[in-house]
Amino acid sequence: xxxxxxxxxxxxxxxxxxxxxxxxxxxxxxxxxxxxxxxxxxxxxxxxxxxxxxxxxxxxxxxxxxxxxxxxxxxxxxxxxxxxxxxxxxxxxxxxxxxxxxxxxxxxxxxxxxxxxxxxxxxxxxxxxxxxxxxxxxxxxxxxxxxxxxxxxxxxxxxxxxxxxxxxxxxxxxxxxxxxxxxxxxxxxxxxxxxxxxxxxxxxxxxxxxxxxxxxxxxxxxxxxxxxxxxxxxxxxxxxxxxxxxxxxxxxxxxxxxxxxxxxxxxxxxxxxxxxxxxxxxxxxxxxxxxxxxxxxxxxxxxxxxxxxxxxxxxxxxxxxxxxxxxxxxxxxxxxxxxxxxxxxxxxxxxxxxxxxxxxxxxxxxxxxxxxxxxxxxxxxxxxxxxxxxxxxxxxxxxxxxxxxxxxxxxxxxxxxxxxxxxxxxxxxxxxxxxxxxxxxxxxxxxxxxxxxxxxxxxxxxxxxxxx
Ligand code: SF4
Numbered sequence: 001x002x003x004x005x006x007x008x009x010x011x012x013x014x015x016x017x018x019x020x021x022x023x024x025x026x027x028x029x030x031x032x033x034x035x036x037x038x039x040x041x042x043x044x045x046x047x048x049x050x051x052x053x054x055x056x057x058x059x060x061x062x063x064x065x066x067x068x069x070x071x072x073x074x075x076x077x078x079x080x081x082x083x084x085x086x087x088x089x090x091x092x093x094x095x096x097x098x099x100x101x102x103x104x105x106x107x108x109x110x111x112x113x114x115x116x117x118x119x120x121x122x123x124x125x126x127x128x129x130x131x132x133x134x135x136x137x138x139x140x141x142x143x144x145x146x147x148x149x150x151x152x153x154x155x156x157x158x159x160x161x162x163x164x165x166x167x168x169x170x171x172x173x174x175x176x177x178x179x180x181x182x183x184x185x186x187x188x189x190x191x192x193x194x195x196x197x198x199x200x201x202x203x204x205x206x207x208x209x210x211x212x213x214x215x216x217x218x219x220x221x222x223x224x225x226x227x228x229x230x231x232x233x234x235x236x237x238x239x240x241x242x243x244x245x246x247x248x249x250x251x252x253x254x255x256x257x258x259x260x261x262x263x264x265x266x267x268x269x270x271x272x273x274x275x276x277x278x279x280x281x282x283x284x285x286x287x288x289x290x291x292x293x294x295x296x297x298x299x300x301x302x303x304x305x306x307x308x309x310x311x312x313x314x315x316x317x318x319x320x321x322x323x324x325x326x327x328x329x330x331x332x333x334x335x336x337x338x339x340x341x342x343x344x345x346x347x348x349x350x351x352x353x354x355x356x357x358x359x360x361x362x363x364x365x366x367x368x369x370x371x372x373x374x375x376x377x378x379x380x381x382x383x384x385x386x387x388x389x390x391x392x393x394x395x396x397x398x399x400x401x402x403x404x405x406x407x408x409x410x411x412x413x414x415x416x417x418x419x420x421x422x423x424x425x426x427x428x429x430x431x432x433x434x435x436x437x438x439x440x441x442x443x444x445x446x447x448x449x450x451x452x453x454x455x456x457x458x459x460x461x462x463x464x465x466x467x468x
Contacts, residue, residue: 013381018407021386023398027101031056042279042388047306050277051390053313058277058390059108059139060099060399064092064127066413068115070143073170074205076240076375077114078409083445085433086119089126091417095394096130102399105135106316110164112141121151125158132159137319139164141203143171144189156196161319162229164201165189169210170236179204179213183220190227197320199229207236208252211261218265218370225290225368229319233258237375239406255284258372262286266295270370274299275309278390281382284372289350291365294357296350298367304346311336378407414443 013021028034036052039045051058066081099109109131116124117140131138139162140147140155152163167185169178176182186202193200204210204217214233221231235253259272270286277283287298299305315332318324333340351358351365358365373391376382381403389401395412405412416439417428429440 011383013383013386013404017383018381018404019411021400021404023395023400024102025398027098031102031104039278039388042384044279044388047310048274048276048280050275050309051388053309055107055277056103057107057392057399058283059110059392060103061110061112061141061391061393061402062092062095062099062127062131063113063393064111064116064124065114065119067118068113068143069118069145070115070171070173072205073172074207074236076237076406076409078413079241080410080413080445081114081241084413084430086123087417087430088419088428089123090419090421091396091428092127093130095396096127096134096136098398099394100134100136107136108139108161109136110139110141115143115146116140117142117146117151121154124151125154128155128160129158137161139201141166143167144185144192147189147192149192152192152196152198156198160198162199162201163193164203164232166203166205168204168206170205170207179210179217186220186224190224194227199319200227201230201232202228203232203234205234205236206253206258211253211257214258214261215265218262221370222265222288222290222295222368223293225288225366228368230369230371232371232373233262235372235374237377237406239375239378239403240409255372255374259284259286262370266297268295268297270295270297271299271302271305272370272372274302274305279385279388281385282374282388283390286370288368288370289354289365290357290368291354292357292360294354296354300350301346304342307339308333308343311339375406376403378403381407414445416440416443 032052035056036045039049039052045052065086066077066084067086068075068077068082096109099107111124111128111131113119119127128138128140138160140160141164144165144167147163152160155163165186167182167189169176169182173182173185176185190200202221206214218231221228235255235258255272259270263270266288268288270288272284272286273280275285275287277285289296289298312329312332315328317328333343354365376385386401386404389403391402392399393402393405395405396415396417397412400412413430416430418439419426419428426435426437427439428435429443431443431445434440
């Protein structure tokens with residue numbers, strides 16, 4: 001059961017298929033059961049699977065603005081995005097409620113955009129608070145440019161669980177020509193969050209222009225394991241308004257290449273097939289224990305990893321507190337003495353292999369997880385992967401696979417929001433922010449410099465073809 005399901009053949013979606021693909025409209029009676037059925041029907045139900053076992057979905061993106069203060073080469077936003085007003089708070093709250101109804105308490109919610117810190121600060125704080133109040137786990141996905149310590153403190157008080165900083169060469173930050181030079185920004189962001197009960201993650205888009213620096217990045221994140229919970233890598237995909245950087249092309253980078261680079265950085269063969277979420281062609285997950293610069297693969301015993309996953313499936317870990325997480329883990333394992341014994345034997349071996357580092361680190365051992373997400377090109381969507389998708393976007397009509405959403409964003413962006421205030425129903429026009437008693441007859445946006453690039457690419461029909 002440790003096979004690599006990513007090599008399976010599955011049908012590509014036609015333009016018609018994409019247009020017809022609808023969001024999940026009605027919340028399921030039992031979200032976990034529904035998730036398990038989805039994984040089973042796509043042949044992804046296996047001991048490594050976390051969707052349907054630990055959680056009903058990997059995460060749900062909540063886009064609270066379409067505006068951004070950067071212009072990334074692999075941007076997934078729509079050609080229309082920059083011209084659109086921020087959706088009303090009532091509609092954001094309605095979508096938060098929908099997430100809770102579809103996937104239940106404990107679901108990870110990415111508060112994102114566009115760049116979410118461009119939203120009014122009081123509204124951003126209120127949105128984060130609302131996500132937390134519904135029992136969901138809010139993460140802020142940001143490029144960090146507008147994020148201040150005081151805002152992060154306020155968001156933390158409102159219930160923020162993680163902050164995920166997107167920093168890489170696709171953003172074209174002036175004065176930072178290499179990933180190595182961008183480490184200065186990464187260190188600044190780590191300082192921004194220091195001491196707050198908020199886990200720090202970094203997102204890096206990989207493409208031909210920075211893949212040579214992957215090993216350096218892996219070593220950097222390992223050196224920062226005390227401050228960083230997860231290093232997440234996305235493979236550049238041809239979708240949205242983004243265009244490839246000169247000299248690169250979508251599809252040049254694959255997961256195996258990324259795994260090899262991270263293994264070289266770690267100095268050990270990290271196992272990226274023991275635990276995963278959704279379709280194995282989409283995601284890979286690795287986990288390292290680190291002490292004094294020495295790394296140990298947490299998933300080196302695949303069967304033990306599966307058994308621990310099964311034993312802790314119902315546990316709800318509090319990422320804001322290491323102590324509480326350890327307590328939750330210990331409580332879940334307490335009723336399984338045989339598994340505790342097997343784990344203890346494994347741990348003794350791991351500590352022995354880490355002994356040199358443990359001496360240097362005076363007995364302190366930390367951890368770091370690696371995540372690889374292989375988004376699909378908009379014109380090469382694999383049906384089975386979309387059916388097993390673990391990363392949803394909350395549209396006005398319900399949750400939808402992020403890859404499908406990226407392929408037809410305007411279908412959801414260029415529609416009025418229907419907002420009920422007491423007995424009165426009004427309609428909001430995303431193009432100009434106006435309100436009316438009837439749905440607007442037409443929603444028209446004009447292209448900007450950013451959006452025109454993506455439009456030109458679409459008209460030219462540039463060939464794409466990253467394999468699933
Ligand atoms: S968003 Fe795309 S790549 Fe990610 S899990 Fe869903 S189908 Fe797979």
